Amino acid sequence: MKTIPLAALIGLFFTGLYFLVAIFAPWIAPYGMAEIVGGVWEPSSAEHWLGTDNIGRDLLSRMIYGGRTTIWIATMATILSFVTGSILGFAAAVIGGWVDQVMSRFVDLIMSIPSLIFALVVLSVMPVTVPVLIIVMGFLDSTRVYRLARAVAVDINVMDYVEAAKLRGEGRRWIIFREILPNALSPLVAEMGLRFIFMVLFVSTLSFLGLGVQPPEADWGGIVKENKDGIVYGIGAALYPAVAIATLAISVNLVADWVLNRTTSLKGGRG
């Protein structure tokens, strides 16, 4: 536990780097987000490390601001989906009976509709703002977290120590937060890394389709959309966001793996 494995170190370094850049974007970015500073699709140069985009904005600055938006939305949506999904999942497992049935079947219903289609329909009738995006994505994804949380909690709920708590007269809140949650954390943390990356992809897809982050705000999906025509002319501007998403995905999962390993071998860990 004292020595962090190399893979986790690499993951930590890149994840940390991305988050720091996202947080301090306005101080790091060399130019303004929507500032037009050069010609269309200029190649890399000392002034513009990654060149310029389709209307002559500095691409590095766009990437940095875009990362900020994408990571912010994905993080908030992940937190939202985990808080609602796991609490509802635990509650369904602990309460059981018809409450569990109604909630689980409702979740099945939502999950039977492809989430991208669902999100597109909702966003086409709602004003597309960042809070709305976060809520829609978080809500849709919470169904998956709900399923996992409920499955894990059902297993824990039949353990003798939960029965002992019930016989002591403990309320549901204690049972959910003090008996079940600490023991369900490992699978949830592992899932969290994966879901965060799905969120990044999801918001990028929405933006690419024009129903996500609206211009002139930058985000990685939007940058792909704006620069996709350049690919025909051999201009790789649209590929930078793809590389960013891939490295973030890998590094976040390296960290999640390590956290998972740590929590399972932790004192009192299960398995």
Next chain:
Amino acid sequence: MSDALLKVRDLKIGATVYPPGEKPHDIEIVHGVSFDLEKGKVLGLIGESGAGKSTIGLASMAYGRGGVKITGGEVWVNGRDILKTGLSDIRSLRGGEVTYVSQSAAASFNPAKKIMDQVTEASIRHGKFSKKEAEARAVELFGKLGLPDPENIGSRYPHQVSGGQLQRCMTALALCPEPDLVVFDEPTTALDVTTQIDVLMAIKEAIRDTGVAALYITHDLAVVAQVSDDILVLKMGDMVEYGNVDQIINAPQEEYTKALVSVRSIDHEEKVPTPEPVLKVEHITARYKGTNFDVLHDVNVELHPGQTLAVVGESGSGKSTLARVITGLLPPRSGNIHFAGRDLSAALDGRSREDLRELQMIYQMADVAMNPRQTVGTIIGRPLEFYFGLRGEEKRKRIKELLDEIEMGDGFIDRYPAELSGGQKQRVCIARALAAKPKMIICDEVTSALDPLVADGILKLLLDLQKIEDVAYLFITHDLATVRAIADSIAVMYQGKVVRYGGKTDVLSPPFDDYTDLLLSSVPEMKLGWLEEVIANRKMESAGN
């Protein structure tokens, strides 16, 4: 000794451990064990958990289970050192010359294949017999092992026979390829006592008839005394004592062996019933949701303050269901429970915090009865906080008192359950129950998952605590030795009914009803020749047949 079938010399076995917070490293778990086994003889390997007995048993097949490595010594089978021989030779050794009978037959049989196919598989694979010959031999073995309908039992699936029968099928499986050596790894530990003696007898006769040599691994000295010629006592991977069965049982030399022989010799005087019982169970009939038969029929028992009522029976007799009814987890269909002078609500929801506090429970498996993410301090402290509102220093002081009472120091307060031994875990569970200052504690098989010496310690502790705290125990167990040690009154349960109930002396004195007689006579005694004696004098077939 040179013609011994199995010759083990200075066997050393190592394993990799992964302690939390440290680098994985190798440790030695068996430190130089040597023994001989001649054709047709049975050697008993005995010790508590962690003694290395199963590891040694598997090493005689040149096998190390998950992460276990044989690091030194020699294992000679039929005149060759199997630790140095090649893989193809080992392949013909395993399942051909040496076979293995595991503790849980239910977990070892493939549920999707018929018994006959599994019993004959090794013989056919090793080319010892043709399919026809192997099946004929299997039927013969089924008969020898006393299985009903030996011609047809092989065409059943494993779930279609009882646990005791399946264990005998596994013995047939091991004997089928005419091996020279069979390793029996706790073959009767998972069985009820009355079934255990049938299986034991069947194994003993089969060993005698086939002339095979056997390693018999168990933690129960009384069992091994019935089947072995020699006994090797192990402790933490060291040889403690090695000798013939008569010497070990009747004249043990080492302190540790003496302790094993004299285990379960706690003496407890029966107490006189008081006028006012703390618990009165009247006409309880109960069934589980979604089933259509009663698990409990008209059960009536009483428990007096500061005394112990032992509820005895085999698996499926309804004793744990009775505990669930009393705790309110399973509301009965009819009947009443009076507790501490008041009527208890049938369902858990209807009970007051006072009801819950005064009726505590201790579980069989201490490791799943404690939240692995809570420290000992939190586990014991929660009832103090919950029932008495103790906080901070006051709570910590009381936790320390409780840890003292269970003979563990306050150094354990910040430890997690995973850092405790089996006995210590059960002690913490006892402390948690005591923390609520209950009038009564239900103890559900609290010692059956523990090694005999550790179990003894727990029973003594429970008796001492009863004197100090004046708490009553409802003690659920299948083990009559435990009952003798701690009960004041006894209820014998069979198929959901109380078949015999009264003071300890009355229940344990003749004349017996047939079931109590069977149950009492089935408890292995530390005496040579006991098995044959019991089988000869039986009045009733055991339920497992």
